[in-house]
Amino acid sequence: MSLDAVLAEIDNSLDDAMERLKGLLRIQSISTDPAFKADCDKAADWLVDDLKSIGFDAEKRVTTGHPMVVAHDPNAPEGTPHVLFYGHYDVQPVDPLDLWDVPPFEPTIESRPEGDVIRARGSSDDKGQLMTFIEACRAFKKIHGHMPVKITFFMEGEEESGSPSLVPFMEANKDELTCDIALICDTGMVSPGVPSIASQLRGMLKDEFTLTGPALDLHSGHYGGPALNPLREISKLIATFHDDTGRVAVEGFYDGVEDVPSQQLAAWKNCGFDEKEYLEFAGMSKAHGEEGYSALEQQWARPTLEINGLWGGYNGAGTKTVIPADAHCKITCRLVGDMDPDKLRAALRKHVEDRLPQDAMITWNQDLEGSKASVMNIDRPEFVAAKSALSDEWEREAVFVGMGGSIPIAGFFKSIWGMESLLMGFANDDDRIHSPNEKYNVQSFHKGIRSWARMLDKLAQN
CATH class of the missing domain: 3.30.70.360 (Alpha-Beta Plaits)
Structure with missing residues (x-):
């Protein structure tokens, strides 16, 4: 199966992919506000239709809250890894509206010295991110007619409002949806242009x-x-x-x-994280956490x-x-x-x-509620494949990073389905997620699609 042809298709169809992303971004799927319940339904329908258009058997599954989107590949190749892709189509409220430079649900391409961005609520968290994986699948389907591995989609519409329907749905659908590993694209890069894979979550x-x-x-x-x-x-x-x-x-x-192993600390020191820039972005001149630990350690490991x-x-x-x-x-x-x-x-x-x-x-x-921290087994072949794929695409070695935030779904995959999770995303720290003027770099979207294509190709070789 030729990867070069798939990558070429991704490059040639980028404008069409951007238009599809804009279509999803226009839907006001604010999950926490009951006034937008119909919009959340509309976003789920949009994803179902889009996945059907590339040959997946996709359905909108009703819950006590906003619906789930589940899709299976009827032409999945036998004897290949079976991966589950998770994302969420709901978004945060847009308040305060007067601080937006553009209407939050009218996606706008802006030119910046460091490259174009698409500005809209949900562009980075998480619609732009989840669409990178869907677009990679679209390119494989167009070029080869089928995927290199078996894929199941599982997307929710309540991540930004506490996911009240998630655990009951997961418990009820365990047998159908459990796969070899879960792939999550709801994270970022430790520094612009530095491809990153989460190795632990607080x-x-x-x-x-x-x-x-x-x-x-x-x-x-x-x-x-x-x-x-x-x-x-x-x-x-x-x-x-x-x-x-x-x-x-x-x-x-x-x-x-436990203390972070010295080898891991050494790797973090060379991961591209700029402590001065990180602090200055928040208007601080020094870290104010535990003495004796760098800002990076305070954020990821303490x-x-x-x-x-x-x-x-x-x-x-x-x-x-x-x-x-x-x-x-x-x-x-x-x-x-x-x-x-x-x-x-x-x-x-x-x-x-x-x-x-x-x-x-x-x-x-x-x-x-409370949830435990997650520590990933980076020796698994999927993590080896991810590091190789990202390093090839971004032309610099990918890094394993900690994450200061918490992504409960990773813990639920482990505790309910017994599945490990692999998190790799392409957001930047300045994407303003949850804030006015949220944006996603066009480069992140484009290279994110290419990265997932490389990742799927690597997984097929395991």
Whole structure:
């Protein structure tokens, strides 16, 4: 099976591929807002029709939320690896709309000194990314009439809203959809032009509590001084979460955390990551995490405890002399290694409850989840194939990288279906995902398609 002819087809049909991407980007598939439920259905239908057009048996599967898209290849070659491709067609809300330079659902090509970009909500996360794989399949089908390996598609429409229908659907369809490995294109490159494969993902623990003091809001002229002020007390509690070096001070927090092997640290130092640029992009001059660790280690290999929301009392215009009855705090922890989210939740809550002052009461949100970190086996042949394919396409050696974020689907593939995941994507740090003016480099789209074509060809040789 000639790969050169497939790559030539990808190059020659890039304009058509861009038009198809624009068509998907025009659909306002915002999953978290019920007002866009019909648009999410429309995006699922669009993908079903597109996959059918290249010979896949594709269906929209109804769930209690937004539909799943499932597709199988009726002409799959026998005796080849069977891979599952995962992506999501839903997008984040566009607010604040007035900060967009172009309408978020009117995809626009912009010329920039470093190369053209396509600007629209979902261009990078995740519509542009998932279409790189579909376009690679389209080129194989056109040139050879069939794929080099067996492929199943599985795409959801709730990734940006917590995936409430995902686990029940996966449990109900385990036998149909379990493959040799899952391919995920929802990640980025460690630096522009540096092809990257995720070797580990941090896990996530979410928690939230309300600290209640007085029985009602109090007048600070009558009770200021004698009253327990929940805002003051919650601030004191939060201050105990870290020591002066940035290390988390919750007992047992670091259980399951291991140091990064020196060989891996050496590889990370040569992966193209620019710490100064990374920090300056966020308006910082130094890293503010644990002392003794680089920004890259803090992001990829160290656990965190972050305060994501803190509120209480009067927040309107002007002044209100009130001592609030309660105060609220939202927390997330990023997990690494073998950290157990259930044990960590218990340790965190004990830390807080042991420090409650007299007359204070705490209430915890009982509906928040946790997920363990994922560590990939990069010795598997699929990872070897991916590194070779990316290195050939981008003309520099691909790197295995950690990821600071959490992609729960990778954990679910492992825990529910017993499948490993391989994550490689082509986004850049400046793509503004989840923010106004999201964009995707045209080079990322073009070379992403070519990269997947090379990857599928390599897999067929295993």
